[in-house]
Amino acid sequence: MNEIWAGIQEAFWLIIILDSDLIEITVRSLKVSFTALVVASALALPFGTWLAIRRFRYRRVTIAALNALMGLPPVVVGLIVYLLLSRSGPFGVLGLLFTPTAMIVAQVIIITPLIASITHQAMRELWSEYHDLLISLNTSKRQRVAALIWDGRRTLMTAALAGFGRAIGEVGAIMIVGGNIDHATRVLTTAIALETGKGDFALALGLGFVLIALTLVVNLAIHALSRTEREGTW
Amino acid sequence: MIRFIFAVLIVFSTQVQAETMRLAATTSFNNSGLSDVLLPAIRMDTGLDVQLLIVGTGQAIRLGEAGDVDAILVHSKTAEAAFVAAGFGTHRRNIMYNDFVIIGPRSDPAKISEAESAVGAIQLIFEARNSFVSRGDDSGTHKKELALWSAAVLDPRHFGPWYKAVGAGMGASLNSASGLNSYIMADRASWLNFGNKGALELLFSGDPMLFNQYAYIVVNPDRHNHVNIQAARRLEQWLLSARAKSIINNYKINGVALFTFNGSP
Amino acid sequence: MVNYPISFSLDSVSVKRRGKSVLGPLSLDFKVDGFTIVLGPNGAGKTTFLKVLHGVERVSYGTVKWSIPDAKARQSQAYVFQSPIMLRRSVRQNLAYPLQLVGMDRAEITTRVVEWAQKIGLQDVLDFPAPRLSGGEQQKLALGRALIRTPQVLFLDEPCANLDGRSTREIEELLKNATQAGTHIIMTTHDLGQARRLAGRVLFFLNGALHEQGNASEFFIAPSTSEARAFLNGDIIE
Numbered sequence: 114m115n116e117i118w119a120g121i122q123e124a125f126w127l128i129i130i131l132d133s134d135l136i137e138i139t140v141r142s143l144k145v146s147f148t149a150l151v152v153a154s155a156l157a158l159p160f161g162t163w164l165a166i167r168r169f170r171y172r173r174v175t176i177a178a179l180n181a182l183m184g185l186p187p188v189v190v191g192l193i194v195y196l197l198l199s200r201s202g203p204f205g206v207l208g209l210l211f212t213p214t215a216m217i218v219a220q221v222i223i224i225t226p227l228i229a230s231i232t233h234q235a236m237r238e239l240w241s242e243y244h245d246l247l248i249s250l251n252t253s254k255r256q257r258v259a260a261l262i263w264d265g266r267r268t269l270m271t272a273a274l275a276g277f278g279r280a281i282g283e284v285g286a287i288m289i290v291g292g293n294i295d296h297a298t299r300v301l302t303t304a305i306a307l308e309t310g311k312g313d314f315a316l317a318l319g320l321g322f323v324l325i326a327l328t329l330v331v332n333l334a335i336h337a338l339s340r341t342e343r344e345g346t347w
Numbered sequence: 348m349i350r351f352i353f354a355v356l357i358v359f360s361t362q363v364q365a366e367t368m369r370l371a372a373t374t375s376f377n378n379s380g381l382s383d384v385l386l387p388a389i390r391m392d393t394g395l396d397v398q399l400l401i402v403g404t405g406q407a408i409r410l411g412e413a414g415d416v417d418a419i420l421v422h423s424k425t426a427e428a429a430f431v432a433a434g435f436g437t438h439r440r441n442i443m444y445n446d447f448v449i450i451g452p453r454s455d456p457a458k459i460s461e462a463e464s465a466v467g468a469i470q471l472i473f474e475a476r477n478s479f480v481s482r483g484d485d486s487g488t489h490k491k492e493l494a495l496w497s498a499a500v501l502d503p504r505h506f507g508p509w510y511k512a513v514g515a516g517m518g519a520s521l522n523s524a525s526g527l528n529s530y531i532m533a534d535r536a537s538w539l540n541f542g543n544k545g546a547l548e549l550l551f552s553g554d555p556m557l558f559n560q561y562a563y564i565v566v567n568p569d570r571h572n573h574v575n576i577q578a579a580r581r582l583e584q585w586l587l588s589a590r591a592k593s594i595i596n597n598y599k600i601n602g603v604a605l606f607t608f609n610g611s612p
Numbered sequence: 613m614v615n616y617p618i619s620f621s622l623d624s625v626s627v628k629r630r631g632k633s634v635l636g637p638l639s640l641d642f643k644v645d646g647f648t649i650v651l652g653p654n655g656a657g658k659t660t661f662l663k664v665l666h667g668v669e670r671v672s673y674g675t676v677k678w679s680i681p682d683a684k685a686r687q688s689q690a691y692v693f694q695s696p697i698m699l700r701r702s703v704r705q706n707l708a709y710p711l712q713l714v715g716m717d718r719a720e721i722t723t724r725v726v727e728w729a730q731k732i733g734l735q736d737v738l739d740f741p742a743p744r745l746s747g748g749e750q751q752k753l754a755l756g757r758a759l760i761r762t763p764q765v766l767f768l769d770e771p772c773a774n775l776d777g778r779s780t781r782e783i784e785e786l787l788k789n790a791t792q793a794g795t796h797i798i799m800t801t802h803d804l805g806q807a808r809r810l811a812g813r814v815l816f817f818l819n820g821a822l823h824e825q826g827n828a829s830e831f832f833i834a835p836s837t838s839e840a841r842a843f844l845n846g847d848i849i850e
Binding site for chain 2 (some may be wrong): 144150200205208211284292294296297311312330
């Protein structure tokens, strides 16, 4: 218990003096997860919307597959990406293994189904609400998608934030494909795993507090967004 | 759209490749704290940014075979010899050595501090069925531990639940041993640098069988022509230099030197 | 707006939902002129008839043809649904939306939006979120949004079904103005009083079939069929 308490005190100290390791690791975490979020959203938002308004034969199957992909264990994704990116693997020539890019790739694969699924759900609801009106106004497909995305923007942001939350807290996949290299691919979660394993609780707790704070901010943002949705402002 | 994404990815990856090389090194090398001292010196003297992948010897060897790293620093002579013989590395170079020690609870229920040899000590642990933590990760340390059991004509595969294979690095394994108040075999350097000793103590050491040699092997460019061979050879030269010798021999914790340099250029 | 004759023609149109016939088979040639009321008890197929004319619902069999080429047909029409569909935006943005769709320039959109907001009496709540308006205000907004492109044909499906007397009067006023401005109206209602007030022509539906049609005055004074007579009498007919 004493060790843990001492660890907590040291952790606060590291945060207060803005310890350089702490900062570097935090910034890298944010860069990796935020980039993954941008790429995943660029893929998932249009796809989820398109899936909501398009009628085609394999629609049910696609939706079921999407929900199944959401349940993919992240560490398995890490394993698969590792095998693909290794020099002896099919994409080895890109030299991406053990770089932040590999971590971004893994996180994109993990969070895209989640964002797409939430998007699809929200857009489907909105589409059934707007359906008759948008047809009556003789809108083109593109105009319909634009209207849905704009009016559903708060839910889409919520979907994106959910994806970000999942990404920033992930540890299994990015440990495998990133290698947790000091000053290169070490991020909040992998550093916490490493330091805890070594019994060095001060830095681990400091990083843990930062991670908790980030997660809280994300959740508060989601909460604020759903409130403005209900009140119809913005 | 796909092409755009690919372009972005490639820009991201090439940013890291300027004057860097990848070295797979053992957890015991890192847990001793020596890498934290060596890497900055390497950067200063050679301009190389060595990216360290901390893995067990077994995984380091596999990374070398796959060509995912440029060189490896491991401590298992048989595995190294096989690696070179199969053509994955051109040659192995001794760099430094230290020894393994057996750690255990202060109360020493198996009384191994009175043992005459390492094999004897390990036999006592077996007979007392005392809690023992094994690396279990195909690392150099793990292989040495298995060699001890083998010399005592014992097979860990038939051991009961007192034998705990954690499948983790040196630091993490020590942490588990500390939490479980267990016996464990570790390299002296990692033990001395370990910060969570709890009620554990160094109970046995000194047997020649516990000799622990670290070697550096460059990955063979004929097998993988993308290997950063210039950088890997430069690092090799540096590791055999007088400067490396002085840093390694002078790396002490509580006045105790952890490694002894024995490289020959 | 030039007032030239518009007509539509239904050829053996039938609409089936879950195996049950909801409308038809129906063949009808009709010239759209002035105010046409579609009358009939609940479930007679009035709403389906309107939706099929406008193209918001698909026919199971048969064809619907307008005298204007198909591509332009829907664009010159507008529809007010029984439950007003509000975009999750402000009143101003709801009114502007149909104009943005056709690429009208910003300045003109602003003028028209303000003009129509005043016509429908919502000029004080222009920046209020539409979904939070009252039922009557929403229906007026839907009507304003429908008329803002000056359609040639305006469909309305029981627009005053859930409204109080005052809102009903306001809407009927707007409709009369629209007719005077040249918009033809096809409207369903089961409010006989409203039908009598507004109708120029009547289409009487029963059980998915067109039972009777004709001039409003003739229909209300001397309907031809006994069912129509019973309906006007206030009886329940099956």
